[in-house]
Amino acid sequence: MQIKTFKMGQFQSINSKTVRLSILDDSVALDETYDRVERMLRNFCDTNEEKEILSCWEKAVSKKCRNPLQLWSAFGLAMRALENWGKHRSFLAFSIRQVELSQEFERSSDLFAGMDSVNSAILVADSYLNMAKGNLLMSQYKNSEKYATKCLSVLCSVRKSNLNAIKLSGYAYLYKARSNLGFSNFRNALEDLERSLRVAHDQEDRRLECFACCAMGALYLQLKDYEKGNFFSIKSCEIWTQCGSSWSTRTKVTTQLNLAEAYRKVGKIEDAMVIGEEAMKIAIENDDRSCQAYAMLCFADIHRVRKDEERSLPRYNSASGLMLDTGDQYGYMMSTIGKAKLYLQTKDYQKAIQEYFAGQKIAEAIGNKITSMHIHGELALLFQRLSNQDEARVRTLRYHRLLETMELFCGICAEPMAEKNEQLEALPCSHFFHLKCVSNNDALEMRMCPSCQKKPMKQATL
Numbered sequence: 001m002q003i004k005t006f007k008m009g010q011f012q013s014i015n016s017k018t019v020r021l022s023i024l025d026d027s028v029a030l031d032e033t034y035d036r037v038e039r040m041l042r043n044f045c046d047t048n049e050e051k052e053i054l055s056c057w058e059k060a061v062s063k064k065c066r067n068p069l070q071l072w073s074a075f076g077l078a079m080r081a082l083e084n085w086g087k088h089r090s091f092l093a094f095s096i097r098q099v100e101l102s103q104e105f106e107r108s109s110d111l112f113a114g115m116d117s118v119n120s121a122i123l124v125a126d127s128y129l130n131m132a133k134g135n136l137l138m139s140q141y142k143n144s145e146k147y148a149t150k151c152l153s154v155l156c157s158v159r160k161s162n163l164n165a166i167k168l169s170g171y172a173y174l175y176k177a178r179s180n181l182g183f184s185n186f187r188n189a190l191e192d193l194e195r196s197l198r199v200a201h202d203q204e205d206r207r208l209e210c211f212a213c214c215a216m217g218a219l220y221l222q223l224k225d226y227e228k229g230n231f232f233s234i235k236s237c238e239i240w241t242q243c244g245s246s247w248s249t250r251t252k253v254t255t256q257l258n259l260a261e262a263y264r265k266v267g268k269i270e271d272a273m274v275i276g277e278e279a280m281k282i283a284i285e286n287d288d289r290s291c292q293a294y295a296m297l298c299f300a301d302i303h304r305v306r307k308d309e310e311r312s313l314p315r316y317n318s319a320s321g322l323m324l325d326t327g328d329q330y331g332y333m334m335s336t337i338g339k340a341k342l343y344l345q346t347k348d349y350q351k352a353i354q355e356y357f358a359g360q361k362i363a364e365a366i367g368n369k370i371t372s373m374h375i376h377g378e379l380a381l382l383f384q385r386l387s388n389q390d391e392a393r394v395r396t397l398r399y400h401r402l403l404e405t406m407e408l409f410c411g412i413c414a415e416p417m418a419e420k421n422e423q424l425e426a427l428p429c430s431h432f433f434h435l436k437c438v439s440n441n442d443a444l445e446m447r448m449c450p451s452c453q454k455k456p457m458k459q460a461t462l
């Protein structure tokens with residue numbers, strides 16, 4: 001269904017057929033409209049306080065748009081630029097406004113001749129996903145999950161008939177997974193990542209596959225299965241190399257940084273450094289403050305592992321500064337913990353405790369249980385060393401309580417998981433076990449999960 005073509009003035013012709021969903025399309029190659037929006041937004045970002053950017057920009061852009069659909073699309077392009085620059089607070093503000101605009105489409109179906117309910121539902125879904133993404137960038141996982149779920153429910157009725165709707169649902173599962181990973185619900189995260197990968201394979205959407213593999217890598221790194229973490233991180237970079245020439249460079253840099261982290265954890269320090277440096281170079285070229293922050297954190301970690309404390313500390317400090325600036329609480333927390341580990345290394349125990357306390361506060365605020373658990377574990381050891389047995393006992397107790405909350409006990413040997421580098425295996429019901437326990441377990445010969453007694457309904461997809 002084609003709606004009438006408008007004379008666009010400053011912007012390209014946009015109709016509900018050609019409207020670009022910002023979630024599905026991040027190509028910035030040879031795109032004049034994007035360039036124009038980006039240049040204009042850059043001016044507003046340079047001359048306005050962060051909280052005023054949205055209103056000033058919207059006022060100016062509205063004048064150039066002939067209809068609300070154009071304005072809605074301009075928001076999508078502007079958010080792409082904001083994301084690329086690491087302006088996460090503005091991204092979130094823009095996404096909230098874009099949802100309002102799309103809800104206007106839903107309410108007034110005759111806003112455009114020919115704009116049917118399927119298309120307006122898709123615009124609403126795309127806007128919700130931007131909001132999920134905005135919240136995710138700010139480590140607000142509950143909100144992020146909420147809007148990804150809202151997106152899925154909007155898509156529910158139109159999914160069967162519309163290709164864009166199917167693809168969007170794949171991204172909604174991805175954001176839901178990443179939110180769940182944020183608050184350490186590993187089973188839910190795995191289930192949604194598998195759904196997302198299924199959509200990616202069915203629709204041959206390599207970009208979605210790249211993102212999902214990257215998130216899967218992050219999931220296994222958090223569970224300390226470094227082998228699987230490396231496998232998926234390498235895979236996401238391979239996909240990027242094969243098909244990503246037209247994708248935004250941010251996609252490349254985030255997959256690179258994920259791989260650098262994976263390499264560092266298995267001791268491939270030199271490789272991690274090379275990739276980190278390349279990522280940093282691109283992040284600086286693009287003025288991407290968020291990726292600069294993560295690259296800086298990567299260098300700080302590498303220098304810490306090399307026992308080069310003098311190089312490490314200033315890099316942690318500038319990573320913290322950048323994370324604060326972009327509103328990335330998760331990244332800020334990781335920089336704080338890195339600093340704590342560094343002080344531990346130099347036997348500056350009081351400073352280490354201080355940093356761990358600061359990290360703990362953020363972990364609890366954003367609901368990141370696994371980091372919270374690791375901090376309790378580190379503090380227990382530290383207090384023991386300082387002969388503070390009472391405090392050590394309290395920390396150990398909290399550590400175990402969190403292990404239980406996250407169900408990080410292997411259902412076969414009853415030993416904890418995610419404590420040290422160990423290979424894990426997830427059954428199709430998404431219960432995790434030690435790989436070595438799954439390999440020699442009798443119940444599994446009857447294809448039954450030892451944790452939930454479910455027979456796997458599908459083949460393991462991994």
Ligand SMILES: [Zn+2]
Nearest residue numbers: 410413434437
């Ligand atoms: Zn086990």
Ligand SMILES: [Zn+2]
Nearest residue numbers: 429431449452
């Ligand atoms: Zn199970």
